[in-house]
Amino acid sequence: MTPRSQRKSPLLALLSFGFVALWVLIASVPFLWTLWGSFKVQGDFFSKADWTNALYGVRTLVETGGTFTGNGYEGAWIEQEFWRATLNTAIVVFFTVTISLTLGTLGGYALARSGYRYAFWLLMIALVFRAMPHITLVSGYLLPFFQWNIWGHLSTTIIVLVAINQPFTLWMLHSFFLNIPKDMDESAMVDGCTRFQAFRHVIIPVMWPGVITTGLFSFLLAYNDFAVTAMLLSQDNQTMVPKIASFLGTTQVEGNVMYAVAAVVSATAPLFVLVMVFQRQIVSGLTAGAVKG
Amino acid sequence: MPHKTFLWFILPSLAAMVLFIALPIFSVFVQSLYVEHDQVLITTENCGPFGCKQETTVDVEATQILKDQAPLGKFNGFQTYSNRSHLAFAELTQAWSTATNARDFFGQILNLPFYKALAFTLTYTFVVTPFVIVIGLGIALGVNALPAKIKGPTIFVSLLPMIVTPLIGSLILFWMIDAQGILGATLQRLFNDNALSLKASPSLTWVMLFVYGVWHSAPFSFIVFYAGLQSVPSETLEAAMIDGASRWQRVRYVVIPYLTPLVTFITLMQLMDNFRVFEPIVGFSASANATSLSWIIFNDLRGQDSQLFGSAAATSMLTILGVAILLTPVLIRTWREFNSKTV
Structure with missing residues (x-):
């Protein structure tokens, strides 16, 4: 039963329900529409004559003999070698998340346990670094990377993404470690552990919820990045997002927009699964910084 | 924690940040003082039966040697x-x-490239941010009143626009508002104007990008406000009701004060994120009508035959300056809070 204080007049209730319903439509329909349309031909997905063509697949039936077609997916994955980009994304994302979490837990723990003023200043500098538009940093990387001949490799991009990720990871893990009572590791140190042993045996076993949440956001940053991956990777090493961007240049000319549509749907699918599985952690992660001030 | 232990714990993370964030900023500054070499020209005189004429050609080899010797280009100061x-x-x-x-x-x-980009970036930042806050709050209040059973799925759906890759999200919307896409074609029919195109007009392009920005970021402020609403104690609300506060007064005097710190937090995050707006301009192919600071840097670096490192670096420095100005009030506030806490 809802408390009396939260009960509303019927009109207001209807209005607020209507607003939420409208929002849910706005948030979900573009995705459903694109998912459905990705199994049609271009003539249906971009149908000027009648938008219901995209629902029933009128042109698709004429052109392919069925109301659904996998042509877009076939073109993107096989002809345009989207699988290669997917593999690259998997490598980049996996290593970025692992390395940033390793560095971030150590640093975040130190920041949370140090009472000195410089820890605060480090956090402030990290905040300024977090606000840097990524493309401004990229313009600083390019010339040195060309000089040292490390431009275009996956490993370079991974290191860059780890570094760009650090300010955020530090902030988030720092606030998680603040929530773990100081007494836990300090009593371990009284019992004769060194600081690192205390961290290893006392803190690591209890830190996983925070690390998983932070890992999710590192994942999103690495997966969703366009500025860094588009500028720092060579053609062969492209990840999914720059690959999709390069589809736009080439396929629009050849009339294969449906390849790009199929690629977009393929790249969105893992994110859907992620939200479905980790919804609670994402919500708690978004609010972690806010509620604590 | 002793200084030495602290140093060892923070070292890897600090090294990464110094090497790949602090040094690049410095390198950007140095780059911005240089400009690309001019091409080496050779003038030769060709004398034929009809007199002599001068010909100018580019000495590719000499240009390349010059580039190899000084890859930064030639010194240009602040020009x-x-x-x-x-x-x-x-x-x-x-x-x-x-x-x-x-x-x-x-x-x-506004015809000058930098000011054009600056105008769009600032407008985007200061239009999208308030809308995100107001709409997010509205959704949070609405979802909070929903029956518990459908709250979960609603939150799931609401998260999608935020979690999706910005470039992909803008493409999905772009295909819908394309002149042949579902929304674009419907609008043309509604207004009975076959030439109506959201892409062609500058003001409609801006609106389209603002709508995308709000669509993309509203879930963030919704989630933060929603969590904040859970922390409003129901006793206080009950007490306000017993004292005769109307529903509006309860929202105004009880709920809103609880949410004000959250507004500051969301504003800060949104200002930072909106100021670097970039992907939607690529996704919506909107660069003819709307460019942002990030986009002009990208455009300089992507140049087909020659990348304009000097120009990109100068814009980057100006952008960093903008970020610094944007963040100053926040930093001053945090610094004051920190000092008042320790004293």
Whole structure:
């Protein structure tokens, strides 16, 4: 039963329900529409004559003999070698998340346990670094990377993404470690552990919820990045997002927009699964910084 | 924690940040003082039966040698900052003296690439941020009143626009509002105007990008507000009701004060994120009508035959300056809070 204080007049209730319903439509329909349309031909997905063509697949039936077609997916994955980009994304994302979490837990723990003023200043500098538009940093990387001949490799991009990720990871893990009572590791140190042993045996076993949440956001940053991956990777090493961007240049000319549509749907699918599985952690992660001030 | 232990714990993370964030900023600054080499030209005189004529050709080899010797280019001081593509002082002065009225003056300024991008970036930042906060709050209040059973799925759906890759999200919307996409074609039919295209008109392009920005970021403020609403104690609300507060008064005097710190947090995050707006311009192919600071840097770096490192670096420095200005109030506030806590 809802408390009396939260009960509303019927009109207001209807209005607020209507607003939420409208929002849910706005948030979900573009995705459903694109998912459905990705199994049609271009003539249906971009149908000027009648938008219901995209629902029933009128042109698709004429052109392919069925109301659904996998042509877009076939073109993107096989002809345009989207699988290669997917593999690259998997490598980049996996290593970025692992390395940033390793560095971030150590640093975040130190920041949370140090009472000195410089820890605060480090956090402030990290905040300024977090606000840097990524493309401004990229313009600083390019010339040195060309000089040292490390431009275009996956490993370079991974290191860059780890570094760009650090300010955020530090902030988030720092606030998680603040929530773990100081007494836990300090009593371990009284019992004769060194600081690192205390961290290893006392803190690591209890830190996983925070690390998983932070890992999710590192994942999103690495997966969703366009500025860094588009500028720092060579053609062969492209990840999914720059690959999709390069589809736009080439396929629009050849009339294969449906390849790009199929690629977009393929790249969105893992994110859907992620939200479905980790919804609670994402919500708690978004609010972690806010509620604590 | 002793200084030495602290140093060892933070070292890897700090090294990464110094090497790949602090040093690049410095390297950007150095780059911005240089400009690409001119091409080495050779003038040769060809004498034929009909007299001599001078021919100028590019000495590719010599140009390449010059590039290899000094990859940064030649020293240019702060001239890149003041040229036409950046702060454009000469053009500004000229516009000031020739312009007949304010409208004309701003019209001339907004034709300069840097000011055009700056105008869009600032407008985007300061239009999208308030909308995100208000709409997010509305959704949070609405979802909070929903029956518990459908709250979960609603939150799931609401998260999608935020979690999706910005470039992909903008493409998905772009295909829908394309002249042949579902929304674009429907609008044309509604207004009975076959030439109506959201892409062609500058103001409609801007609106389209704002709508995308709100769509993308509203879930963030929704989630933060929603979590904040859970922390409003129901006893206080009950007490306010017993004291005769109307529903509006309860929201105004009980709920809103609980949410004010969250507004600051969301504003800060949104200002930072919106100021670097970039992907939607690529996704919506909107660069003809709307460019942002990040986009002009990207455009300089992507140049087909020659990448304009000096120009990109100068814009980057100006962008960093903008970020610094944007963040100053926040930093001052945090610094004061920190000092008052420790004293």
